[in-house]
Amino acid sequence: MAEATASEGILASENDEKREQIVELLKKSYWMEIETVMSYITNSVNPDGVRAQEIRESLQQDIQEELGHAQQFAERIKELYGVVPGSEEFSAQQSFLQPPGKQTDVVHVIKGVIEAETGAIEHYTKVIEETEGVDPVTNDMVIAILRDEQGHRRLFEGYLREYKAEGLA
Ligand SMILES: [Fe+2]
Numbered sequence: 108m109a110e111a112t113a114s115e116g117i118l119a120s121e122n123d124e125k126r127e128q129i130v131e132l133l134k135k136s137y138w139m140e141i142e143t144v145m146s147y148i149t150n151s152v153n154p155d156g157v158r159a160q161e162i163r164e165s166l167q168q169d170i171q172e173e174l175g176h177a178q179q180f181a182e183r184i185k186e187l188y189g190v191v192p193g194s195e196e197f198s199a200q201q202s203f204l205q206p207p208g209k210q211t212d213v214v215h216v217i218k219g220v221i222e223a224e225t226g227a228i229e230h231y232t233k234v235i236e237e238t239e240g241v242d243p244v245t246n247d248m249v250i251a252i253l254r255d256e257q258g259h260r261r262l263f264e265g266y267l268r269e270y271k272a273e274g275l276a
């Protein structure tokens with residue numbers, strides 16, 4: 108497929124198989140980001156109450172960051188000779204970030220965000236391991252994204268800590 112030689116690393120034709128494997132991991136990453144954008148939009152709007160405001164604003168900011176991640180994954184899929192999948196290939200996974208029964212249930216949202224970020228952290232850690240030494244560009248890109256996700260999780264763990272301290276979670 109690629110007309111490249113060994114000196115061209117992951118783009119070399121002899122690395123077709125490895126590259127296709129990385130593209131599949133990137134497609135999953137892309138869908139995780141897209142679903143997170145959807146979930147964060149809903150949860151930046153739905154929650155009610157004084158205490159929900161901080162969560163809503165925090166998620167509003169994250170939406171742009173997660174969208175940026177999705178765009179980075181899409182670009183990298185193309186650079187590796189893959190095709191960014193169309194919307195019909197999407198299948199939802201984030202059962203834990205569906206709207207709660209009561210819109211004042213902020214703890215449900217906080218826990219859902221932590222679960223989404225944890226899922227991203229686990230998958231991106233795998234992508235980093237798989238690209239180590241074979242695709243330094245993807246490796247570097249995903250390390251930077253992983254740091255963002257760790258930051259998001261830490262922030263929401265802090266919110267949860269406050270609710271736990273008050274016996275509300
Ligand atoms: Fe993300």
Ligand SMILES: [Fe+2]
Nearest residue numbers: 224255256259
């Ligand atoms: Fe995130």
